[in-house]
Amino acid sequence: MIQLDATHDPARRSWVGSANDPATDFPIQNLPYCMFSSGAEPARAGVAIGDGILDLEGALEAGLLAPSYASAIAGCRGTGLNALARLDRGALRALRLRLSELLRVEDDATGPHRDRLIVSARQAVLQLPMKIGGxxxxxxxxxxxxxxxxxxxxxxxxxxxxxxxxxxxxxxxxxxxxxxxxxxxxxxxxxxxxxxxxxxxxxxxxxxxxxxxxxxxxxxxxxxxxxxxxxxxxxxxxxxxxxxxxxxxxxxxxxxxxxxxxxxxxxxxxxxxxxxxxxxxxxxxxxxxxxxxxxxxxxxxxxxxxxxxxxxxxxxxxxxxxxxxxxxxxxxxxxxxxxxxxxxxxxxxxxxxxxxxxxxxxxxxxxxxxxxxxxxxxxxxxxxxxxxxxxxxxxxxxxxxxxxxxxxxxxxxxxxxxxxxxxxxxxxxxxxxxxx
Amino acid sequence: MIQLDATHDPARRSWVGSANDPATDFPIQNLPYCMFSSGAEPARAGVAIGDGILDLEGALEAGLLAPSYASAIAGCRGTGLNALARLDRGALRALRLRLSELLRVEDDATGPHRDRLIVSARQAVLQLPMKIGGxxxxxxxxxxxxxxxxxxxxxxxxxxxxxxxxxxxxxxxxxxxxxxxxxxxxxxxxxxxxxxxxxxxxxxxxxxxxxxxxxxxxxxxxxxxxxxxxxxxxxxxxxxxxxxxxxxxxxxxxxxxxxxxxxxxxxxxxxxxxxxxxxxxxxxxxxxxxxxxxxxxxxxxxxxxxxxxxxxxxxxxxxxxxxxxxxxxxxxxxxxxxxxxxxxxxxxxxxxxxxxxxxxxxxxxxxxxxxxxxxxxxxxxxxxxxxxxxxxxxxxxxxxxxxxxxxxxxxxxxxxxxxxxxxxxxxxxxxxxxxx
Known part of the structure; x- marks a missing residue:
């Protein structure tokens, strides 16, 4: 059941500086999902990292995530993380591995996109993370x-x-x-x-x-x-x-x-x-x-x-x-x-x-x-x-x-x-x- | 609160013959809504009348219902009657009046459409009528x-x-x-x-x-x-x-x-x-x-x-x-x-x-x-x-x-x-x- 992998490696650090603060709740080892909006548009899926939120739609558009995640990420828009939550455990673990790779200091794929990828949590409005049935x-x-x-x-x-x-x-x-x-x-x-x-x-x-x-x-x-x-x-x-x-x-x-x-x-x-x-x-x-x-x-x-x-x-x-x-x-x-x-x-x-x-x-x-x-x-x-x-x-x-x-x-x-x-x-x- | 109108008139009879059977649950005075499908397609909104179901999408396509109902009726497709249920009481009462007019013996607007409008309840699969939150x-x-x-x-x-x-x-x-x-x-x-x-x-x-x-x-x-x-x-x-x-x-x-x-x-x-x-x-x-x-x-x-x-x-x-x-x-x-x-x-x-x-x-x-x-x-x-x-x-x-x-x-x-x-x-x- 318990499966540790590179995403839990304590040596891993992020190019998002605030994620390396020992006091943060959201170091690169966490990567929790959330629903956020940064203006009047519908909320979209994100991942908390330090004081920022990685925009999953943005990462997809920049070609940083496999197209196989496109429908799950789009399915969250305006509702909640349910479409992501429906992915099987293997796909979720692979997504976590990929996000951890993208956000670590050593990454060079995100270079030209970093400004657009990370939204300041202070400027984002966080929404109910899931559409709750029961x-x-x-x-x-x-x-x-x-x-x-x-x-x-x-x-x-x-x-x-x-x-x-x-x-x-x-x-x-x-x-x-x-x-x-x-x-x-x-x-x-x-x-x-x-x-x-x-x-x-x-x-x-x-x-x-x-x-x-x-x-x-x-x-x-x-x-x-x-x-x-x-x-x-x-x-x-x-x-x-x-x-x-x-x-x-x-x-x-x-x-x-x-x-x-x-x-x-x-x-x-x-x-x-x-x-x-x-x-x-x-x-x-x-x-x-x-x-x-x-x-x-x-x-x-x-x-x-x-x-x-x-x-x-x-x-x-x-x-x-x-x-x-x-x-x-x-x-x-x-x-x-x-x-x-x-x-x-x-x-x-x-x-x-x-x-x-x-x-x-x-x-x-x-x-x-x-x-x-x-x-x-x-x-x-x-x-x-x-x-x-x-x-x-x-x-x-x-x-x-x-x-x-x-x-x-x-x-x-x-x-x-x-x-x-x-x-x-x-x-x-x-x-x-x-x-x- | 209690408002009786022509839809409750006991003299009113329907051109759907089975609706005039004294034993039916669904005379023209009732007109309950339901969600039904008659094949593999998603369920759609209907109204029970005798042994039949009036297809609300069909009535709309035939021009028998005001276009103002179009989005509510379309909104039911594949989900439940929620979009209809959101209409205000006045609009629902007006829809009931209109449906009663269309289904009564004296109607002449439905003439050419009657075969397509009514689906036999025996051939329909009835679904959960509403998408239930709580x-x-x-x-x-x-x-x-x-x-x-x-x-x-x-x-x-x-x-x-x-x-x-x-x-x-x-x-x-x-x-x-x-x-x-x-x-x-x-x-x-x-x-x-x-x-x-x-x-x-x-x-x-x-x-x-x-x-x-x-x-x-x-x-x-x-x-x-x-x-x-x-x-x-x-x-x-x-x-x-x-x-x-x-x-x-x-x-x-x-x-x-x-x-x-x-x-x-x-x-x-x-x-x-x-x-x-x-x-x-x-x-x-x-x-x-x-x-x-x-x-x-x-x-x-x-x-x-x-x-x-x-x-x-x-x-x-x-x-x-x-x-x-x-x-x-x-x-x-x-x-x-x-x-x-x-x-x-x-x-x-x-x-x-x-x-x-x-x-x-x-x-x-x-x-x-x-x-x-x-x-x-x-x-x-x-x-x-x-x-x-x-x-x-x-x-x-x-x-x-x-x-x-x-x-x-x-x-x-x-x-x-x-x-x-x-x-x-x-x-x-x-x-x-x-x-x-």
Whole structure:
């Protein structure tokens, strides 16, 4: 499964100078895809490199990419990366190799074209990277489940099914937006402590720090995807903020699960970090706590147990309106790692399709809140504050839940000795006041 | 809201003879849209009339429809009725008037074209009528909720939120199929009475008799649709079978609601009966039981209370393999009426968007199981048999849950004295054995 090649070589450097900055998320070893537009024209497919974006249409026109990629690249125009994501893994790996060759210092094919090929990311508008059909959100952190359950089900915080079922619910695709889009505080109803049922702006707006996976190859209705084939269906990964209104959620979720508490909007980062780029950061699936049952056979594959995990550092920060005005940077409130997940992404795909349900190119699979075992790795406010113990911010402000004007920023980074670190870019949204 | 016009005139008859048969679902007063193909070419938009389908592209080419409809009709080709559904209500009403004029006995414009205009429904392949973005399933029958709750929550069968919240969950759009598509029995996991967790073919496969509504006009993210504008967003209605695996459902649904129990597949009828066609059958919203709270203000509009209900007779029938072999007709197991719903479709739309979540053209809104107060109106097997009291079929067979080879047929009919009855066509699916 894990295939390292010249694209992961830490010695490789790019003629795009900013890509060689150790702090960049987008060195030549990353090469994530995105959809961008630099004016009024429809968005087109690009590849992030340092502070720039390589224009794939431009590279094709300059004769730098094989004509066999032409229809996939053209097919992205004005929609999303879906046409690229449909390419088979071999073609995608070959494209990555070619892009890495074109962008490395030693390249001499791009010479006369370099100015036209690279668009400054600052001048580009980044769009939703994929046209999303279905959005499924999992619940893959046992730590998140346990902390949430301690309040609502103190005697039995982890549901009996949790260690057998990679629990998920269908979420809402229409309201997924790319990083930077504002989040309108939702109105909704809930029962107050006084007993009356109230409708108004949520008083418990939260973030959930998640990893998102985009489906590349579709599957066929009626035919489950076996777990050892599941990785073939993943195009790549993004950061995902599953904004949640806790008061609405508590009231509406019996018996069919969360609905309006989650559908208000969901934010994703604009870059799809490919499965190939993440190959060096694959690790063993997290060890299950002693006494837990082994995964059922349809959720178990040796290769997945061996390298189905991902070592990804994930952070969430808050910047209030006052902090922004004062020029204070976002304050980090969560540092966690995707390696703590109870279920791997392959297990999620195998479970999702185990009943024959088909997945489609562009589907978004959320991991659920990526909380780890330590206090600093609690990946939503519900876990951090429990609605009662506010976070103290450096400027003297405090937060139990999000306040209008707050922005929440997620970042993600993959690091491993002997490799150049790669990142996910920014996943950010600012809260607007509710409609009256 | 309710606007009756010449298209509803019971005296109107069609030159398509089969449309004048009192038993047809598709008299000239109905004119539902569909997507059909009559060969290898992509599906195109049509209108059901008796045993035929009026080819909208053909009518346009023959100069029988205004050129202003050309792009909407062409836009449906190979996809779904979405481009037609995006037309504003005035344009749709004018199109309906024109189609009714063209198809009535007195018409003389169609004369030379009639043979080419009408395709025999028997020779056409009907497709999924809309390209579906989101599929949301409500839970709008208090009777269904109460009967289900009696088993799982005997002390408190109706959740505390039910009379305030039009409860819904996001369901799965990718696996929605048109009537006639086979249903593969899903595999899944659940905990047996013995305590062990089992993975295998569901042993409790059920149907749910629902009404589906297709969204016409999209709304904007962040902006709720007020209840008095909600009807403007409904293009039309279909029948919907929300196939459900009860064993999987019971095990997986805590705490995030049903997932694989519902995503195996969903069947819809191929015809979209428009809101205009159903105008004569609008009635007052169902009276709430004494003591129930009034709908919260965002769920209350006088017009909706006055005529937001729909008087639609809905039936579910089962035909086993043995019945089919013997030439026995499907056996009716449910007769219910949409007028029993606790929540109106406008209330569903207002609630769905109350947090700012946007709805989009082609979204499918399911009503939830349409059970009524009487035993004969229990609209799924879970209610009828409770998993324990099998239904006796006329040939001596019995059913607690569905068996491989069974087919389930839904029909729907709107009747009112002084009007010609209209129907929904067939919504049917047959169960295939599970994959080993």
């Amino acid at each position: 959005f499924t959100d999992f619940f893959a952190s046992l730590h998140h489940t346990e902390r949430g359950g301690r309040r609502t089900r103190p005697d039995n915080p982890v549901p009996a099914n949790y260690r057998y079922v990679p629990i998920a619910y269908n979420s809402r695709a229409s309201s997924v937006r790319v990083s930077g889009a504002a989040i309108r505080r939702p109105n909704g109803q809930w029962r107050r402590a006084t007993g009356d049922v109230h409708f108004g702006p949520t008083e418990a707006l939260d973030f959930e720090l998640e990893l998102g996976a985009f489906v590349g190859h579709s599957s066929v209705l009626g035919d489950p995807v076996p777990i050892d084939r599941a990785p073939d269906h993943i195009f790549g990964y993004c950061l995902l903020n599953d904004w949640s209104a806790r008061d609405i959620q508590r009231w509406e979720s019996v018996p069919l699960g969360p609905f309006l508490a989650k559908t208000l909007s969901t934010t994703v980062s604009p870059f799809v970090v490919t499965a190939d780029a993440l190959a060096p950061y694959r690790i063993a699936a997290a060890a299950r706590p002693a006494g837990d049952p082994a995964p059922l056979p349809y959720l178990h594959a040796e290769a997945d147990q061996r390298d189905g995990g991902l070592d990804l550092l994930l952070k969430a920060s808050i910047q209030t309106e006052a902090m922004r005005t004062a020029g204070a940077p976002p304050h980090c409130v969560t540092t966690t790692n995707f390696k703590h997940m109870y279920w791997t992404v392959a297990q999620m795909i195998a479970h999702h399709t185990s009943n024959g349900c088909n997945i489609e190119t562009g589907d978004l699979i959320g991991s659920g809140t990526t909380s780890g075992p330590t206090d600093e790795s609690r990946a939503c406010l519900a876990e951090i504050t429990d609605g009662e113990r506010p976070i103290a911010l450096p400027n003297g402000e405090s937060r139990t839940w999000l306040v209008d004007g707050d922005s929440v920023l997620f970042t993600g980074r993959a690091e491993r000795p002997g490799f150049v670190p790669i990142g996910f870019g920014r996943c950010e949204g600012r809260i607007l006041p509710a409609h009256a | 599929f949301t399933d409500f839970f709008a029958s208090l009777h269904h909720t109460e009967r289900g709750g009696r088993r799982t929550r005997p002390d408190n069968p109706v959740p505390a939120n039910y009379r305030y919240v039009p409860i819904a969950y996001n369901s799965r759009a990718s696996s929605v199929r048109v009537s006639g598509a086979a249903i593969r029995r899903p595999n899944g996991q659940w905990r047996r009475a013995t305590g062990d967790v089992h993975f295998g073919p569901t042993e409790a496969l059920d149907f749910e008799l629902e009404l589906g509504a297709f969204v016409g006009h999209s709304s904007v993210l962040g902006d709720p649709v007020p209840i008095d504008r909600a009807p403007d967003h409904i293009f039309g209605y279909c029948l919907l079978n929300d196939w459900s695996a009860r064993d999987i459902q019971r095990w997986e649904s805590v705490p995030l609601g049903p997932f694989l129990a519902k995503t195996l597949s969903t069947t819809v009828s191929p015809f979209v009966v428009t809101a205009d066609a159903l105008a004569p059958y609008r009635i007052a919203a169902a009276a709430r039981p004494a003591g129930d709270p009034a709908p919260l203000p965002y769920l209350h509009a006088e017009a909706d209370q006055r005529d937001g209900g729909l008087d639609l007779l809905l039936k579910a029938s089962i035909q086993t393999e043995a019945m089919r072999t013997a030439g026995a007709p499907p056996h009716c197991v449910t007769t219910t009426n949409f007028k029993h719903m606790y929540w109106t479709v406008a209330q569903m739309i207002a609630h769905h968007t109350s947090n700012g979540c946007n709805i989009e053209t082609g979204d499918l809104i399911g009503s939830g199981t349409t059970s009524g107060p009487t035993d004969e109106s229990r609209a799924c097997l879970a209610e009828i048999t409770d998993g324990e009291r099998p239904i006796a079929l006329p040939n001596g067979e019995s059913r607690t849950w569905l068996v491989d080879g069974d087919s389930v047929l839904f029909t729907g009919r709107a009747e009112r004295p002084g009007f010609v009855p209209i129907g929904f066509g067939r919504c049917e699916g047959r169960i295939l054995p599970a994959h080993a």
